[in-house]
Amino acid sequence: MFYLLIILLQMKLIRQITDLNKAIHKENDLGFVPTMGGLHKGHEFLIKVSQKICKKTLVSIFVNPTQFNNKDDYKTYPRDLSKDLKILKKLKVDFVYLPTVNQIYKNKRLPRITLKKSQKILCARSRKGHFEGVLDVLNRFVKLISPKMIFMGEKDFQQYFLVKNFISQNYKIKVYPCKTIRDKNGMALSSRNILLNRTNLKTAGLIANKLLKLKFSLLKKNSLNNVNAKKSKKLIQKSKKMLINKFNIKIEYLECRNLMTLTTNTKNKPFKLFIAYYLNNVRLIDNF
Structure with missing residues (x-):
């Protein structure tokens, strides 16, 4: 409690909308970093980039119930507010907003957000309502x-791709992408990593490195002609089977998508390799 009081004296901790309005109504160069807590080095990087570009930075911590299509996933999502506040204090964040569900969803009159059929790919295909919840919040x-x-x-x-398009269509606000921060073993940092044991973490690192090698192989085969496109698909399927058998994981998807449009048209185009898989019943995503 005493430590929390010290934090409050050094950064603006905001819980009420009225206090939010008072604190930021004059700020015209404000960077916003939305989070669901469980902060790690990846979040820290986002905050540091915001602090470098914008005069003031506001970080929100809100575990949004509407973007969870699985109730158990919502209940078990990592939460440690005391630890998060210590991190934010060390980073000298200007404002931290901690709203309640009732505050955020008090206004129910906002237009309902729906995805187009073409957008229901990758995570949107299996996590019904997830991105609608993200865009709405x-x-x-x-x-x-x-x-x-x-x-x-x-x-x-x-998520970044959908948010960027939605925000640019509705507001004069820029959505700034920041690179993926990885552990020494190569796995992407995620709040859910805390749910993994030491063996799982090692396995996730090995999987990340296998996928990186697959991306390099695809870069060599991609673009020249249709024969190479077929070879790339076969290589992905072969790699998928190998990963499942070698690491005993369930893969939800493993596929290449156009970097600019997220379509499957990658011929002569920059692309990313996307994966979602379950390791020890924990759902992990990554891209290369």
């Missing part, structure tokens, strides 16, 4: 905060 945050820029990580590339 960010829409609500933007209306409350009116930031100049929003900072998001490329580890959740599909």
Whole structure:
């Protein structure tokens, strides 16, 4: 309790919308980093980029229930507010917003957000309502905060892609992408990593390195002609079977997508390799 009081004296901790309005109504160069807590080095990188570009930075911690298609996933999502606040204090964040569910969803009159059929790919295909929930909550945050820029990580590339398009169509706000921060073993940092044991973490690192090698192989085969495109698909299927058998994981998807459009048209185009898989019943995503 005493430590929490010290934190409050050094950064603005905001719980009420009225206090939020008072704190930021004059800020016209505000960077916004939306999080669900469980902060790690990836979040720290986002915050540091915001602090470098914008005059002030606001970080939100809100585990949004509407983006979870699995109730158990929502209940077990890593939460450690005391630890998160220590990290934010060390980073000298200007504002930390901790809203309740009732505050965020008090206004139920906002237009319902739906994805187009072409957008229901990758995570959107299996996590029904997930990105609709993400876009809806960010829409609500933007209306409350009116930031100049929003900072998001490329580890959740599909999320960044959808948010960037939605925000650019509705607001004069830039969504700034930040590179994926990885552990020494190569795995992408994620709040869910805390749910993995030491063996799982080692396995995730090995999987990440296998996927990176696959990406290099695909770069060599991609683009020249249709024969190479077929070879790339076969290579992905072969790699998928290998990963499943070698590491005893369940793969939800493993596929290449156009970097600019997220379509499957990757011929002569920059692309990313996307994966979602379950390791010890923990769902992990990554892209290369």
